[in-house]
Structures are given as C-alpha cells and as structure tokens.
Amino acid sequence: MIATQTITPRLERSYARLGVLLIAPTILVFSLVIVYPLLAAIYLSVFSIYTPTLEGNFVGAANYVKLLTGKAFWNSLGVTLIWTVGTLTLQIVFGVGMALLLHQNIWFRSLARSLVLFPYFLSTVVAVLVWRWLFNDLYGAMNHGLMQLGILDLPLDWLGSMPNAMIGVILVGAWKYFPFVVIAVLARLQTIPEHLYEAAKIDGAGPIARFWDVTLPQLRNVLVVIVLLRAIWDFKEFDLIYLLTGGGPVTSTQTLSLLVYQEAFGLNQMGQAAAYSVGMMLVMLVFMVVYIRKTGKEG
Structure with missing residues (x-):
C-alpha cells in the first residue's frame, strides 16, 4: 500500500515530462510557422518600411x-466577401447535388466518384491555364459554345470586364473546390440510417419531401462545418x-x-501591407471563433 502511494506520483511526473x-x-513548429509571423506582422504594421x-x-x-479611412481596404473587403459568398454558394449547391x-x-x-475528385487535386496553375483558354474572347471554347447555341451574338471578354471577370473567377473557384463538399457530404450520406427513409416512404413522402425532412436535417451539422471551413x-x-x-x-477582383x-x-510598402494583413486576420478571426465554438459544441 505504501509502496504504491509513493510510486504513483513518480509515474505521474514521469508521464508529464x-x-x-x-x-x-x-509547439516549436507552431511557434515558428504561426506565432512568429503573426507577431512580426503586428510589429511591421507600426512602421513605414520600404520592401527592398x-x-x-x-x-x-x-x-x-x-x-x-482609405477606400482600398474596404473595397477589397467587399470584393472578398462577394467572391467568398458566390463561390461558396455554388460549391454547396453543386457539391450536395453531386453527392x-x-x-x-x-x-x-x-x-x-474517382473523376469528381479531379478538379480538387489538379494543380491550380494547370487549372487556370485551361480556364484562361476556355474564357479567351477570340478563340475560347466558352464563347464559341454560347454563340453556337444562340445565347451570345458577340464574344464576351470574360476576364477583362465587369461583371464578367467576377463571374468567371467565381465559376472557376466553385469548380476547383466543390469536390471537397462532395467528399464530406457523401461520407455523411452513407451513415444515414436506411429505416428513416423507409418510414418516410410509408408516410407517403416523395423524393423531395424525403430530402427536406430526412436528408437535409441529417446533413445540417456537417454542412455547417463545411461552410465555415470553406469560408x-x-x-x-x-x-x-x-x-x-x-x-x-x-481592382474589381482584388481581394x-x-x-x-x-x-x-507592387508599391513596396511593407508596413502598410502588414497593417492590411492584420486587418484581414481580424476579419478571419470571426470565422475561426464561430468554427471553434461550433466544433466545440459538437464535441
């Protein structure tokens, strides 16, 4: 009895060490990769520094x-919100539909299921080269197809004018990242008990009613996490x-x-850039707090 009482604290201290x-x-890697750059950005933001x-x-x-007081940050914030909401909405709609x-x-x-992952794993540079060719106003397949269908009379400058540029960027972003939604939603769909659908069928629920009354409530938690992460x-x-x-x-698509x-x-103003990055971090902190609180409640 006495031996056990004296050994246990030693074991606890040993396990703690x-x-x-x-x-x-x-902790070391976290400090080097996240904490130090964050503190460095805050430090640089109170200086007027010439980048070179x-x-x-x-x-x-x-x-x-x-x-x-300036317009640059707020204009870019507005563009960022439009881009985020637009591409995220399409990702959710197409991702859930495909799942x-x-x-x-x-x-x-x-x-x-294998092919749907292709856009997500494709290099961003390669994907952009392909989409820039599709959007080309002279020989792009996008304009050619729309003109053949009679939707357009003249080719559009997809990436050189507004609102076409923002629409094009949102479409490419949704195409590139919607497979993430497919993977997460499909994994959740496979865990929904089949007897819930059988009970809904017995009650006379059709496919649409089963989606709204059974599938969507079961997907709600995973969709919240997906939306927060993708945002x-x-x-x-x-x-x-x-x-x-x-x-x-x-600057119409400048996030x-x-x-x-x-x-x-571009302007070689590292101090001002650091201030903008700190402002951006504070906005992102809102999303992160919501995500942490949501995952904490689920845990």
Whole structure:
C-alpha cells in the first residue's frame, strides 16, 4: 500500500515530462510557422518600411488610420466577401447535388466518384491555364459554345470586364473546390440510417419531401462545418484569383490577399501591407471563433 502511494506520483511526473517532451516539437513548429509571423506582422504594421531594403521609420497607428479611412481596404473587403459568398454558394449547391447523385446505385458510380475528385487535386496553375483558354474572347471554347447555341451574338471578354471577370473567377473557384463538399457530404450520406427513409416512404413522402425532412436535417451539422471551413479557405484565396485576373480589371477582383501582395511587392510598402494583413486576420478571426465554438459544441 505504501509502496504504491509513493510510486504513483513518480509515474505521474514521469508521464508529464514525457508528454511535454513529445509535444515540444509541435509547439516549436507552431511557434515558428504561426506565432512568429503573426507577431512580426503586428510589429511591421507600426512602421513605414520600404520592401527592398526593409528599412523605415516608426509611424505608430498611421498605417491603421489609413486602413480605416482609405477606400482600398474596404473595397477589397467587399470584393472578398462577394467572391467568398458566390463561390461558396455554388460549391454547396453543386457539391450536395453531386453527392446525392453519387450516393445512388448507378452503374458508373465508382468511376464517377474517382473523376469528381479531379478538379480538387489538379494543380491550380494547370487549372487556370485551361480556364484562361476556355474564357479567351477570340478563340475560347466558352464563347464559341454560347454563340453556337444562340445565347451570345458577340464574344464576351470574360476576364477583362465587369461583371464578367467576377463571374468567371467565381465559376472557376466553385469548380476547383466543390469536390471537397462532395467528399464530406457523401461520407455523411452513407451513415444515414436506411429505416428513416423507409418510414418516410410509408408516410407517403416523395423524393423531395424525403430530402427536406430526412436528408437535409441529417446533413445540417456537417454542412455547417463545411461552410465555415470553406469560408475561411476561400476568404484567404490568393493564387487562383491572381493567376486568373491579377485583381483586374483595375481592382474589381482584388481581394484582401491580393491587396496585401500589391502593397508589399507592387508599391513596396511593407508596413502598410502588414497593417492590411492584420486587418484581414481580424476579419478571419470571426470565422475561426464561430468554427471553434461550433466544433466545440459538437464535441
């Protein structure tokens, strides 16, 4: 009895030291990858720094005053919200629809489940090159097909004028990322008890009624998580939009990520770019808090 009481605290301390030792590499990597860049951005945001030399003067809150009073940040925030809401809506609609289709017992289901992942795993650069060719106003397949169908009389400049540029960017973003929704929703569909559908059929519910009364309530939790995750990822999207339009025409598709890049490497104002990035981080923090609270409640 006495031996057990003296050994147990030693074992607990030993396990505690082992736990700290095992988690130390993760904490180190987390600090280097996330904490240090965050603190560095906050530090740079109170200076007026010339990017090529990284030299400048302390300006205090001047960069944040420009952020709040200028139009650049708010215009880019509006563009970012339009892009995020537009592409996320299409991702959910097409993703859920495709997941419902692939959940059915169709003969090409295995092949279709493999092919539907193709856009998600395709390199962004390759995808953008293909879509830029499709959107080309002179020889693009998009204009050619619409003109053959009689929908258009003249070819459209898809990526060089508004609102066509924003529509084009949203379409490409939805096509690129909707497979993520398909994977998550399809996994949840396969766990819905079949007896729920059988009971709904006995009550006389048709396919649409079964979707609204059985399928959608069962998908609600996973859809909330999907929406929050995709909203965070789409909000900070950079490479796809930059390669498609570069933020143009003018600044009509310039999201906050592109604004930070343009300010830092186009105008060589690293301090102001850091202030914009901090403002962007604060907006994203809202999504992250909602996501953490939602997943915490489910846990």
